[in-house]
Amino acid sequence: MFTKTITTDFFTTIDGSICINTLDTITYRLPTLRKWASISEMERELLEYLWVPESEILSFYRWSEALYHALKLIDIKAKDEIIVQGYTCVVVSNAVLQSWGKIIYSDIDKNTLWFDIKKLEKNITKKTKVILVQHTFGKPVDMQQIMKIAKQNNILVIEDCAHSLWSISWDHHTGTLADFSMFSSWRDKVISSVTWGFLVINNPEYLKKARRMKELLTMPSRTLTVRNLIYNILWYFAYKTYDIFKLGRVIMLISRRCKLITDILSKEEKTCSKTKFWTAYPNSLAYLWRKELAKIDMYTTHRRNIAELYDMNIKTKHWEKVFIEDNNEFMNAFRYPFLLTSHKVQKEFIKYMKNHGVLVWTSWSGTNIAPKWVKAKNAGYKKKSCLVSEDIANRIILLPNHMWVTIDEVMKICKLINKFESKNA
Ligand SMILES: Cc1ncc(COP(=O)(O)O)c(C=O)c1O
Missing domain, CATH: 3.40.640.10 (Type I PLP-dependent aspartate aminotransferase-like (Major domain))
Structure with a gap:
């Protein structure tokens, strides 16, 4: 009934078990x-x-x-x-x-x-x-x-x-x-x-x-810790209902606007004027981390399998693979990047995928000081001083590879990419 949107950047590791572990942390375990x-x-x-x-x-x-x-x-x-x-x-x-x-x-x-x-x-x-x-x-x-x-x-x-x-x-x-x-x-x-x-x-x-x-670090406030924990619960439900009357999108919007969750980047960070760096890490999040570390092999195997499927199945003249794993390396395949032929093709491709229900990761596209809504000048970067970096940013695409992405969805993405014809090629 609802066509499923395939997302990249919202839900990289979030799943039911993180949600349950978080609920456990903020209820039953909280007093101790x-x-x-x-x-x-x-x-x-x-x-x-x-x-x-x-x-x-x-x-x-x-x-x-x-x-x-x-x-x-x-x-x-x-x-x-x-x-x-x-x-x-x-x-x-x-x-x-x-x-x-x-x-x-x-x-x-x-x-x-x-x-x-x-x-x-x-x-x-x-x-x-x-x-x-x-x-x-x-x-x-x-x-x-x-x-x-x-x-x-x-x-x-x-x-x-x-x-x-x-x-x-x-x-x-x-x-x-x-x-x-x-x-x-x-x-x-x-x-x-x-x-x-x-x-x-x-x-x-x-x-x-x-x-x-x-010894000099200070603990974050309880509110800040709870806002972090709540992210796992809200985002889990947002993902599950993302396409059901767009309910998930509403949950995401409200939780951001009402500051129920923390921002990805603060205003100060975006303008390179953040000066407070003295906060320690709370126990409740450390508890979640240990649970997640136990799953790292599973995450890595999943990402590597998806990368292999993209490698084998994307066949288009617009595409240039970025990483080749050397014999001396083991890559965690955290992101799957590839390059398009130009910035115009990149923009066209992002739109094309969106129209077909696939949201590719765009934070590192279009700017060499990511994310894209940041002014590179504030970061002390002089335009044209790193030409390859600028060129890569203007052509790169990062494909979905998080734990929710299934083999069928990867095959759908590959087919879409292979069918993509650029007006700007
Ligand atoms: C290359 C790189 N270094 C450092 C960071 C900072 O990590 P965090 O998001 O945990 O602040 C990021 C954030 O995405 C990053 O991409």
Whole structure:
């Protein structure tokens, strides 16, 4: 009776079991929650999981707080330069700008979406203090190469693993070779506990200072924690009723407008003026995280199977595959990107898919400082300084691959893509 819309970005990991676990957390378990040791147990579990039990870990309310604190531990001064990828997210830029450092955007390689190594080396100066490496969409960067360059130039390395939990390169989990790394389990990430950013400190020189820093963090208010938890329940029902008289869309609109749930990005983050970075991570969300970590193999297998189906079944002249998995890699297949022939074709394609009931992910399309409603100038990005990054942003499409997407839906998407004829080709 109702035609089902296939969505990409609203519901990456949300499902019935998260909804039930959340209900359990805010009802039956709530009175005892504060006494649990969920966060410290979770932190230990994660370090063991990444095979770095000797490292230190700090948990924050958001990922950007983890990056900001890594830069504070390094003691960045105004003259210090921090090299960041030209295709990135505004929260990265905001944390770097707020650390007082100077942000230098360096262009990427088209086939990996990592730094173009030659351009990176050109951008290194005597003032370079940090290279911030990003494992975009789960493709693990060859960190040995980066670490070699950093060592030669006496530079520290930070890994942005927001997309890459469970990706491996040369027998190393991402986030384990650099001096610092930050992971995220924000609600659209590899696994979700609605929010959470964690900083892993691998460089022993900073361990003591990091432990002192931990004591300065403040807990988020109860209201903020409840707004995060409620997201799982509201969004579950929104997904289930998305096409039933558009009820799901109404639930999403009301919960956003009435601030029942938290915003994806605050106004301050969008304009790179967020300055508060001192919030810790609450126990109730840590409890959910541990439940989700147990499912990471299932999520990864699902995403990898879907990626394989897209690889095998998309056959069109407008299409260019981005990632090829090397023998030395294991990709978590967090996102499935491909490139169209031009920006005009990209716009036309997004509209075409929408008209056929498929909402592709557009946050990283049309701008190299994502999401698309952000002004790159505010993030300290000078137009045309990273041409490959801009070109990729203008041609990229990210296809649905979350847990709700079925094989039949993937085949429907492939058929639609193969039938797509561009007026602008
Ligand atoms: C590359 C990258 N780094 C960091 C982040 C920040 O993660 P969070 O959403 O947890 O704040 C994002 C957000 O999407 C991102 O895309």
